[in-house]
Amino acid sequence: MPDNYSVAIETGGYRLLELFAERCGDDAAVTITDGDGHQIASHAMPVAERRHRFLIPVPTNVCLTVRARQLTVRFAYLSECENLLDEGVRFISMNPYDNEWDTQPTLEQIYDRFARPAAHFEPFARWMNDPNGLCRFQGRYHLFYQFNPYGFGWDNMHWGHAVSRDLVHWTHLPIFLEPQPELHIDERIVGGAFSGSAVTVDACDNPCKGDDAAAIRLYLTRHLETRGDESSVTEYQTTCLCEDGVHVSVESPVALRVNDGFGFDFRDPKVFKIDGDAKDKWYMVTAGGAAQIHVSDDLIHWEKSQPLKYKNGEQILSECPGLIPAKVNGTGETKWIYNGSAGFYVVGSMKPDENGIYKWTAESDKID
Numbered sequence: 379m380p381d382n383y384s385v386a387i388e389t390g391g392y393r394l395l396e397l398f399a400e401r402c403g404d405d406a407a408v409t410i411t412d413g414d415g416h417q418i419a420s421h422a423m424p425v426a427e428r429r430h431r432f433l434i435p436v437p438t439n440v441c442l443t444v445r446a447r448q449l450t451v452r453f454a455y456l457s458e459c460e461n462l463l464d465e466g467v468r469f470i471s472m473n474p475y476d477n478e479w480d481t482q483p484t485l486e487q488i489y490d491r492f493a494r495p496a497a498h499f500e501p502f503a504r505w506m507n508d509p510n511g512l513c514r515f516q517g518r519y520h521l522f523y524q525f526n527p528y529g530f531g532w533d534n535m536h537w538g539h540a541v542s543r544d545l546v547h548w549t550h551l552p553i554f555l556e557p558q559p560e561l562h563i564d565e566r567i568v569g570g571a572f573s574g575s576a577v578t579v580d581a582c583d584n585p586c587k588g589d590d591a592a593a594i595r596l597y598l599t600r601h602l603e604t605r606g607d608e609s610s611v612t613e614y615q616t617t618c619l620c621e622d623g624v625h626v627s628v629e630s631p632v633a634l635r636v637n638d639g640f641g642f643d644f645r646d647p648k649v650f651k652i653d654g655d656a657k658d659k660w661y662m663v664t665a666g667g668a669a670q671i672h673v674s675d676d677l678i679h680w681e682k683s684q685p686l687k688y689k690n691g692e693q694i695l696s697e698c699p700g701l702i703p704a705k706v707n708g709t710g711e712t713k714w715i716y717n718g719s720a721g722f723y724v725v726g727s728m729k730p731d732e733n734g735i736y737k738w739t740a741e742s743d744k745i746d
Contacts, residue, residue, distance in 0.1 A: 384445040385472050385481045389436050392456035392468060395444070396552060397432040398527040399423065403448030408432055413441045423449060429528065429562045431553075446472070453504055453527035457552045463518065463541055463623055466549035469502040499523075499548050501538055505530050508646075508698055508719070510537060511576035511596050514588035515623060519545055522554055522596070524573060534561045535570035537598070541623065551624055558600060566605050572613075573646040573698055574598030577677065579619075585651070585677075594620040595677060597632070597662070599645035613644045615664065617678065633662065633672055633680040643667030646698045649677070653703075657734045665699035665718060673735055686716060688724065689740040696720040701728075701738065714738055722746045 381402035389395075397408060406423035418437070423430045436442060436456075451472040459465055469488065471479045479487055488494075488502055499521060500506065507524035514520070518541040525538035537555035540548045557570030578591035597617050604610040615633035618626050633647070643666035650661055662672040662680060669686040686694045696718025703712050716738070717723040725742040 381448050381450060382446065383472075384443050385470070386441060386443050387456070387470055387482060388441050389438055389456060390468065391438050391459040391465075393435060393438060394456065394458035395432070395434040395436050395470075396455055396457055396467075397434070397444075397451050397472075398453040398553075399430055399432060399446070399449045399451045400528060401428050401430075401449055405447060406449040407447045408434065408449070408451075409445040409447070410434060410436065411443045411445070412437075418442070427562045428565060431556060444470075444472070452529065455502070455550075455552070462551065464549065467552055469550070471503075499540060501525060501540075502550060504528070505532070506538060507532070508573045510573050510598065511594070513576040513578055513594060515578055515591055515594050515620075517589060518543055518623065520576070520594065520623070521548070522574075522576070525553065527553065534568055535572055535601075537571050539624075554620075554626055555598070558602065560602070567602060568605055569601035569603050572599035572601045574615075575648045577649055579677075583677065592621065594623075596620065596626075597647040597649050598629075599647065599664075599666070600629075600631075601645065611643070613666065615645075615647045615662070615680075630678075632678055633664070648698075648700050650701065652728060652736050655736065656730075659735065661701075661736065663699045663701050663716075665694070665696050667695060669694040669696060669699050669716070669718070671701075671738060683735060684737055686738055687740060689743055694718075694724065696722070703728075713741070716740075 401423055408421050410419040411417050419434055421432055454470040454472050455467040457467045471481055505526040509523050511522035521540045523538045525536045526533040534557040536553050539551040539554040542548045555571040561567050574597045577585055577595045578588040579593055579595050580586045581592040599613055600616055602612040614631050616629040617632045618629040620626050645666035648663045660674040660677055671683045672680040673683045674680045698719040700717050702715045704715055714726050714728045715723050722744050724740050726738050726740045728736045728738050730736050
């Protein structure tokens with residue numbers, strides 16, 4: 379792709395242009411001109427950055443020319459309009475060699491693209507992975523997911539975002555979370571916003587049903603690592619709020635890797651409650667390496683409770699852990715099933731200890 383090129387777009391009812399760009403030279407910049415050739419915006423990529431998310435205000439209902447200089451725009455869309463949750467973002471294809479789509483393809487053109495799944499969710503373009511933060515909030519189902527807007531393979535992780543009223547038809551929303559700033563500067567550092575989960579809460583941050591909720595409280599892992607140096611891995615859990623179904627508050631760390639016993643891999647938090655818990659505690663299961671449970675009274679302050687082990691006493695290892703309650707046919711007894719992305723599960727139970735804190739015990743061997 380050339381590093382100096384331009385495309386013409388129509389803004390419609392949108393007020394913001396978002397560009398995810400990679401530097402190709404020292405003078406990387408984006409310039410916007412109107413239909414008469416008058417410059418209305420010019421933005422240089424920050425000197426230290428090799429990648430940058432440009433957020434450029436634009437006037438509505440006009441034709442504009444977007445010029446890229448010494449950079450490549452890997453992913454782009456228009457956002458911020460009336461009823462964004464219903465309208466979604468408007469994708470822009472800024473690859474001058476992609477003749478399959480127009481610059482602003484319709485949804486029909488996007489969905490009819492060869493080999494695109496007809497029944498499963500997929501972003502407009504680029505690479506996706508784990509679904510995150512699945513929940514229902516104010517009449518819509520929210521799907522967050524691991525996303526790389528810069529290419530077609532794993533890279534520094536963002537969170538994509540989409541909503542649906544029926545779990546079949548999805549509206550694409552702005553990218554929700556970005557990697558840490560240092561990942562845009564030094565290509566030797568990798569990581570970003572890894573997987574997590576969500577809890578819907580009321581105006582006082584108390585958990586409630588999604589249709590009655592005032593916000594979504596999200597949990598995720600922040601990962602930093604120097605390529606090729608496993609000992610450099612840093613992982614910790616953070617939380618943030620989404621109050622309008624689109625935008626995110628500042629994250630706060632809530633669970634840190636406090637000692638070597640946690641292992642280097644400490645990620646993918648899944649937060650849940652237990653029906654009938656007299657202590658009314660919250661539980662968070664993490665893994666990536668050693669699976670473990672943490673406990674909280676307020677969704678903010680967490681303490682490690684226990685490691686999760688197989689029936690034979692060996693430590694459970696997996697990605698993307700979950701503990702799922704399931705009723706036993708005939709008895710109505712509740713079992714708690716550990717599952718992870720490694721394609722296995724373990725049947726166990728959750729019972730309170732002498733302090734009323736629920737502990738998980740494996741009752742089956744590993745089941746593939």
